Amino acid sequence: MRIVYIHQYYCNPGMAGGIRSYEQARRLVARGHTVDVITTDITPGARDLGWRTTDEDGVTVHWFRVPYNNNMSYARRIRAFAEFMILATAKAARLRADLVFATSTPLTVAVPGVIAAKLRRAPFVFEVRDLWPEVPIEMGALRNPVVQRLAGGLASFAYRNASEVIALSPGMAAGVVARRPGTPTTVIPNAADLDLFAVDEERVRRFRESHDWLGDRPLLVYTGALGVVNGVEYLVRAMRRARELDSDVRFLIVGHGREWEPTKALAAELGLLGDVVHMWEKVPKSELPVILGAATMSSSTVRPIRGLWDNSANKFFDALAASRPIAINYGGWQADLLTETGAGLVLDPEDTDEAGYQLVRHLRDEVWLKRAREAAYRLAVERFSRDLLFEEFEAVLNRSARRKKQSVQS
Incomplete structure (x- = not known):
């Protein structure tokens, strides 16, 4: 045709x-x-x-x-x-x-x-x-x-x-x-683009070693738009509590959008920018695999609006392709999927302190991380x-x- x-x-x-x-x-x-x-x-x-x-x-x-x-x-x-x-x-x-x-x-x-x-x-x-x-x-x-x-x-x-x-x-x-x-x-x-996100472990090691703020520390990443609907400041506020519990946890934001400057200003106001929270401008899709490969966990957020639960964000499926657990702060079909399979976390959309606690707890739980990575990969291969x-x-x-x-x- x-x-x-x-x-x-x-x-x-x-x-x-x-x-x-x-x-x-x-x-x-x-x-x-x-x-x-x-x-x-x-x-x-x-x-x-x-x-x-x-x-x-x-x-x-x-x-x-x-x-x-x-x-x-x-x-x-x-x-x-x-x-x-x-x-x-x-x-x-x-x-x-x-x-x-x-x-x-x-x-x-x-x-x-x-x-x-x-x-x-x-x-x-x-x-x-x-x-x-x-x-x-x-x-x-x-x-x-x-x-x-x-x-x-x-x-x-x-x-x-x-x-x-x-x-x-x-x-x-x-x-x-x-x-x-x-x-x-x-x-x-x-x-899930499985071939794209199949990254050599040596590249991941070099990536981590090239950033002094990262090294072998636990890393949460957010990759994607920083628009009004995304509410990425939720994760910045969660990181304030996370730092109190574990000062080594790191959060990397890679993206762009209207909320870039407000999100950056909030991270600075909370004393997190350049320490716990790092922000990079958008990168080509071809550069995302090594970033996700270096991540301990990925994330996807929206504002607490019911209609946004029906999203099908690329970042969710990129995480699965990279065999990385994903944390989300909304209900709906993706939340059901994570709950059923164990491929990630569903965080309380209203309580950022509890979210910070849950993130630290799971970022440090090697047994849970191994199971979640395996579940994420199965979803990528068998369903997406x-x-x-x-x-x-x-x-x-x-x-x-x-x-x-x-x-x-x-």
């Missing part, structure tokens, strides 16, 4: 960000499909107008520079969403396609996807990475009733026109069906390996193509 793949924030391993689309697209090419990715170039620098095309493992990627970062105001972000929607619509309309695939967020990627699919009389498959507009409404970020209705209408438009919807968690799938009953929906969460989940992904695309063909013939 010729597949047009629309993703506003596509990343390859040399960039900082999730590589789900890269991994799926290159596997599609390996299976004999032709894939055109339509995306944005958000790297800093002068803005050159026009499309730039690259070849990435056989995938043709069409880039257009549209500035975007997590520090932008909501109004500026909406402008970036609208700009890409218009550009992607024009680009997708000119590309041959047997199937059109679009992955959100933002929700606006559905517009070029639906239009291109109708022009080419091809099936449209829509992927939901975050449940919009339900989550921003629950967070209080989308308060205008008119805008809420417009966003809800856009979601319904996407689901109504999709041959099938892929949701990244059971909760997201339930949200899709609640809004549009009868929508064919398949859950395909983020994945990239190759395993790709089979389900390709099956959705093939199923949608067959449905379209049958409907045309009938």
